[in-house]
Amino acid sequence: MVSILLAEPRAKGPESLSDYQARGGYRGLQRWRQSGTPAQLLAEVAAAGLRGRGGAAFPTARKWQLAAAQTATEKHVVGNGGEHEPGSDKDKVLVERHPHAVLEGLLLAGFATGATQGHLYLIEDMHGPRQSAERAVQEAAAAGLLPFPVRVHCGPTTYVAGEETAVLNSIEGLPAKPRKKPPFPGEAGLFGKPTTVNNVETLAHVAWIARAGAAAFAAVGTAESKGTLLLTLPEGVRHPGVHEVAFGTTFRQAIDGPGGGLLAGRTLRGLLPALSTGFLAADQLDTPIAYETLRPLGSSPGCGGVRFVFDDTDVVALAVEIAEFFMREQCGQCPPCRMQTNQFVHVLKAVQAGKGPGYEDKLTKLAEFSRKKGNCSLIEMAAAPVLSALRVFAADFARAAGPAPQGS
Ligand SMILES: Cc1cc2nc3c(=O)[nH]c(=O)nc-3n(C[C@H](O)[C@H](O)[C@H](O)COP(=O)(O)O)c2cc1C
CATH class of the missing domain: 1.20.1440.230 (NADH-ubiquinone oxidoreductase 51kDa subunit, iron-sulphur binding domain)
Known part of the structure; x- marks a missing residue:
């Protein structure tokens, strides 16, 4: 099984700074800051083929380029953990269990784009992730690992508050509603300054790429879909919850492998890869999970919060x-x-x-x-x-x- 994000064996509680460092954590950040340039890191992430995991699958390096090209002296970087899509738990699990991986990714995104301030955005009822994120920021600050200040924010528990410009409004203390685009956050975002917003899972991938290299990341997955993704499998399998699978794994393999198989007596008529994507029929369950294979079927991996359609589902x-x-x-x-x-x-x-x-x-x-x-x-x-x-x-x-x- 591929494990880029969810360290194995699964930690019971939040991963501490020393545990994260013991498995190579923050080494990528230190190496890039000592002997790499922001442009080189941007090129590395481009070579890895990383796409955003917030749902829209936008190429991460292309997004960074916009903010990196701005000459402002104040720039921001935001980790978006405002997950409130029913059926998706991946961001909560990731932030709660591996807060330092998310934080290291945020610092790296900040390095590549020239950020002067970092923000981790969560939502109000995420108590575990919030505690974890706040502790990680304190630990990293005490260890002298923060090149710029990072704050943890909690916005309202609404779906639309996770949209990137709604996140910016929320951090500014305004109602968490999306702004009209353009301007894009990379040009004029938080407080009118260039801002890079990335999903927290995207950022955790960045931390891994910075440590292991683009080639190792790009070796996992398919032609257009690189690396792994976090899937949240619903009730109906033996092991519901958040699982990491390589792109290219089929839905059936994900269900039978990490999911432990369907419960006895359960038959699938289809599934929805995530709430805001398109349904697949039962005879499409052998489709590899990838942008290029799901697109022609009118679907996408989305944020991986899978919904099952059983034979008795209305x-x-x-x-x-x-x-x-x-x-x-x-x-x-x-x-x-x-x-x-x-x-x-x-x-x-x-x-x-x-x-x-x-x-x-x-x-x-x-x-x-x-x-x-x-x-x-x-x-x-x-x-x-x-x-x-x-x-x-x-x-x-x-x-x-x-x-x-x-x-x-
Ligand atoms: C209604 C709506 C809700 C969204 N909710 C989230 C969310 O909870 N978390 C998230 O990362 N992105 C969410 N997005 C996508 C973000 O706007 C943005 O594309 C994403 O944070 C960018 O990160 P990425 O490039 O790393 O995927 C949402 C978008 C829309 C339109």
Whole structure:
């Protein structure tokens, strides 16, 4: 089993500074600061092929370039641990168990981009991760490992607060709602200064790359999807929870390997790789988990918070539940998003109530109308699971909707 992020054997509690250092922790940072340049580190991360693990899979080095190119004397780097997607626990587990790996990655991202201040962003109800992160910052500061100050922030427990510009607003003490882009954070972010925002898992990968090298990282995974990713497997397998798998592992291998296999009597009809992605059917479970293999299927690895569809799952009810989540969690500031997420629930509930066909056309048109019309991509995230559910489980929706009412 590949283990880049979750040190084996699994530590019971948070990894201390001395334990992290005993397995090579902070050596990468020290080496790069002593004998490397920011541009060289940026090139190393580019060569590793690292993409962001916050869901959008943006190439990390390309994001860093924007902030690195700015001449401002004040720059920020933010570790985004604002995870609040149902079914995903990876960031909480990572920050709680391996806070120093995240912190070292943050310091490295800061080194590459010329940051003068660092921020670790978590959400209010993350008590364990918060304690862990605060202790790690104190330990690292006492050991003289911090080249710039790092603060731990806790934002509101909402989904949209994890969007990168909402994170910036939250740190500034403003309501945690996404900003209009451009300008991108790399140009004008926190307090108007160039800011790099990376997911905490991305940062932990950076720490490993800095220590082990781009070639070792790029040797794991597939052509376009390098390294490992953290998957959160739900109830229904013998070992639910957060597991690290190499890109290229199939869903079935992840379920049968680290997941320990499905519980007796459980049969999968499909799964959703993460809430804001597209459903896969049971005959697609042998698809390797990778950006390039899931894209043609209308899906993506997302943040790896897997949702199972069992043979007894009410798929229409599941679609309503997902649509209601996005309706509740949209922040209300962009009318197309408000309209789409509300209407999605309305139309899906009509299907549930057996009010006849026509729903597919309505939902597709709604999604087309709203596409790219929000400050953030929540609109598209809300559409992906619903539209893919209609495609993959078409018969379930047709059955629930029933025939057209007489006279219509
Ligand atoms: C509605 C919404 C919620 C998001 N929530 C998170 C989150 O909880 N954590 C996260 O890292 N990224 C989240 N993102 C993605 C971030 O905006 C951003 O792309 C990410 O933090 C960048 O890090 P990465 O390049 O390392 O992936 C969210 C995006 C949207 C639109």
